[in-house]
Amino acid sequence: MTSTQTRQAAPRTEASRSIGVAGPRVEAWDKVTGRAPYAVDHPVPGAAYAWVVQSTVARGVVVDVDTSRALAEEGVLAVLWHGNAPHLEPVGDPELLVLQSPRIAYRGQVVAVVVATSPEAARAGAALVRVREDGTIADTVLRLDHPALYQPVQVNAGYPARSAVGDVDAGLAAATVRVDATYRTPPEHHCAMEPHAATAFWERGCLTVFDATQASTAVHEALAGLFELPPQSVRVVNEHIGGGFGGKGGPRANTVLAAMAARLVGRPVKLALTRQQLFALAGYRTPTIQRVRLGASTDGRLLAIGHDAVSQTSQLSEFVEQTAVLSRHMYAAPHRLTTHRVVALDVPTPGWMRAPGECPGAFALESAIDELAAAGNWDPVRLRIDNEPPVHPEEHVPFSSRHLVQCLEQGAQRFGWAGRDPRPAVRRDGEWLIGTGVAASTYPALTWPSTALARATADQRFDVEVNAADIGTGARTVLRQIAADALDVPLCEVEITVGDSAIGPAPVAGGSMGTASWGWAVTKACRLLRERIDREHGGSVPAGGVAVRADTTLEIRDRPEFARHAYGAQFCQVRVSAVTGEIRVDRLLGVFAAGRIVNPTTARSQLIGGMTMGLSGALLEQSVLDSRTGDFVTADLAAYHVAVNADVPRVEVEWLDEHDPHLNPMGVKGIGEIGIVGTAAAVANAVFHATGIRVRDLPIGLARLITHYRS
Amino acid sequence: MERQLTSDITLCVNGRTNELRVDNRTTLLDMLREQLSLPGTKRGCDHGQCGACTVLLDGRRVNSCLILAVTCQDAAVTTVEGLSSRTSTQLAAPQERPALHPVQEAFVAHDALQCGFCTPGQICSAVGMLEEAAAEGATLDEPEIRERMSGNLCRCGAYVNIVAAIEDVAAQGVGAR
């Protein structure tokens, strides 16, 4: 009681506040001791194990499933297929309607599930299921002249597929320096270290699922709809998630299958997809083909920006990567055109992967800017600065804040860019050619409505709950800091709980909007709680405690119109072997302007992590689709290469102290994705500077360079 | 001849002796997770391609996903749960938390983890690696640590901090216990 009075008498100073203070992540101890439970780590007595059987044709039907040998295998409890699977009520996403029809829309689709008493028996049983399929010739290759390419109504995240300002052809015609180049990015897989997995069990008609998901609210809604259950009869828990990167951004078939199987066998079921299965069943980044046209006047001012993007989707649902959207606001130019076209192929359904749109789009645009700089003999940092738009160049609304120029300037200074010899292929250290490159980064600062709950107890503890998902971002940690400040109490008085649909609706851990969205709801709930304690209870918490629930729907709807984006600049130094074509990144520096940074420790890790994944994509990542069979043949971690420790230098990250009053009460923009945006272009631009070879297809890889170095 | 498809084994896990009947197909990883309720050891690929399942087998780091449990008769296994000073699998209350292994401490201090899924494998691998380097008399500079830790993938991109954490422990001269 006294302490409450004391604290009220002396409100905490700025220096004692939590936001902006570096500190270890809340769950670090649990994670380093192995005690943090992930989706299939929870102790569930009597659990059965499920194993998925996949289609081996890319287009066709399941004629028959012979389950007799599998059922005869010791330990096998059941085999589900479309002939015996329980009915699911459609909820919008056709991917979730597993085992509901004989139709096969892509190779690797689930055609049966074996449930057994041990993982060994489940795997053995799955190998004994005989699936008779009738396949027809599949259409699996994305190409620019595919007759079925079309312009969709809109692209991912709701952007229009096409935007035009002025006359891009006229602008190009008037330009004295032009670039017209086509860039290709390959399919990429998330490869979160934790494979998609779920533990499901039914008790008295209620379904509980421990799910590896970034979006337990969405999974909750989907399961309630699919199984026709009242919302209160479904609970989805995602306390810890072993990485997501978009791949766990929505409800997935494996979760539905676990719930279905658990209901059928009447015991808890654990279903973990194998690493190989994930390559068909957990989404991927679509390949893109992008044409970028730039035209500039002799003084290095852009007259025209054209960015035409092509991507693929599946026959099951339409997903259109928003590849060219970033070209709508990165640089000023009077004449502009962006277009998107897509084709539905007999391939697995693509989806969100870390910075969908911006990541592949920035590779093309930021490579093209570098090509323009080379063609016009302009410094690539200067060229970007000279084309800074004063307001959003297409929507003509002000930026809530934009500090790309400052990021470029600070980065150039830290990196030692000044005095850089622009000539390619003139620096050599033994067999190694050395070069440097730069690229810009951006990602939208999004916010979605969320609910949160704040509770005070009489013993001066505050429990704050929000159905955030901490996929390794540090969400739990920063939300606790945000709560402490909104409550005006020291961090140690606040407990934070996330990862449970029972808390109430909250948006996905995606789109770099978690901290902004959940944090706003937490702030609102905590401020209301503080207010209520002070106003209704004279500043001290009554014996029964006080609780407040908040919802930010109205605040977010009523925000004034601004272009809200984070920006950054990445600088890279590479070395390329003139003997083998091997590429090594020796330096990578990112400078970002992303609003207020809540926790410098976790923020630095996030940004380094994004850049590390960007480096990986630049040099290594590529899912190779066998056009004859329509499946990704590089379907494991030995064939799909992600960067290992030895690939990654001491990546450096800095950020500007950016204050933006037009975002949310915390002033945050989100940092989960911007780190990956532009990295590949920075690397490719450095490779050009080192070698004089312009690689327009990712990954860069030695095979693309070695043919230039035949001794 | 009756084919025996299960085997009885005795092995020591985190200091405790266990007598178990295992399906011959069961991997050390599945035995730890499903039979001994030690889910700290993770399955990232099940084929020795990611390192998430790394444990110390008779003191050496190995991929537990590729080792059949039946081959571990009389072996001593240390998992991430056994590195801290107490082996209980129960979640300890904060005040009862056991002392962390220096590598675990350094991982917390350097934020050498994000999603945490590769972390148990990274930590066991680092402990094994420090011992290997000490036995070889190798100097652990940054490139050396990176190469020696390349059997543990981290998709969140925590390598920079992982290397810093290990450098820190190596500088203290603390190897495996």
Next chain:
Amino acid sequence: MKPFAYQRPDAAGTAVSTVAHAGAAFLAGGTNLVDLMKLGVTAPDLLVDVTGLPLRQIEPLPDGGMRVGALTANSDLATDPVLRTRFPAVALALLSGASAQLRNRATIGGNLLQRTRCRYFVDVTKACNKRQPGDGCDARDGEHRDLAVFGTQTPGGGPAPCVATNPSDLAVALVLLDARVELLTPDGTAQMSVHELFRLPGDRPDLDTNLPPGALITAVVLPPSPIARTSTYRKVRDRSSFAFAAGSVAAALDVADGTVRDVRLAYGAVAHRPWRAYAAERALRGAPATVDSFERAADEELGAARPLRDNEYKLPLIRNLTVGVLRGMTEASW
């Protein structure tokens, strides 16, 4: 994975006589066998665990050679100080392979018997003559960037039934150094050179080696060789570590007065077997130790290469590696 029985004999003779039964397989480190069993590529009824056999000794031989027990862990051999002095290429090859965890478990004998990582071999839903002779080869017109450039055609010029590569780094170094394997077969002990151990697919793409049926590799013997002391191994791949080779070169060179007195060259990741570059060696012996000679020697060898649609890059890679490695060794010997 199919259920199987398990035995762990303590005598090599027992192990060999047990495996003589159909459906049985030796299990050593298991880092490849267990992997393949999970994938359904192989499904033994009985595993005979040989790790209880006394085959872990690393013996420096008085003649300057070495005998290495087949069950020696890759990591133990790689860090052996005598090996590093006498046969550095072997240590370099071992350390360039896999990860530290795998090297701790994988054995020397097992390393030589590991199967190809061809994407179509490890996927039982695809056609593969190695897994199922007569099935066809989906790799030839599929994803084959990592696969063979030598031996992809039959002597008659037709398509070879298998275009897989041998994945072992160690085998390349052993072939370079004329190493032998000692065997225990149902008929007694035997030995063969590592070069003879491996084979091209011929009409038996299912066979990776010429090992007699039921034979157990008990040791690898490295014969004494002064030129081996400066031998080296360079492996190239996109990822800096923990990846199979795009191409690799093992080399040993003796130059006197600017002339190549002796040379050995072997290539990895280019064929169904580790590729000893005899043609290049012949071209180099007695030739001046110049870049020009090295280039001509590489061209001599690569003339026999028949790359697939998407792996032609391996030719300039191997050529440059040959020149680069030999040049490095020449400069080092000045």
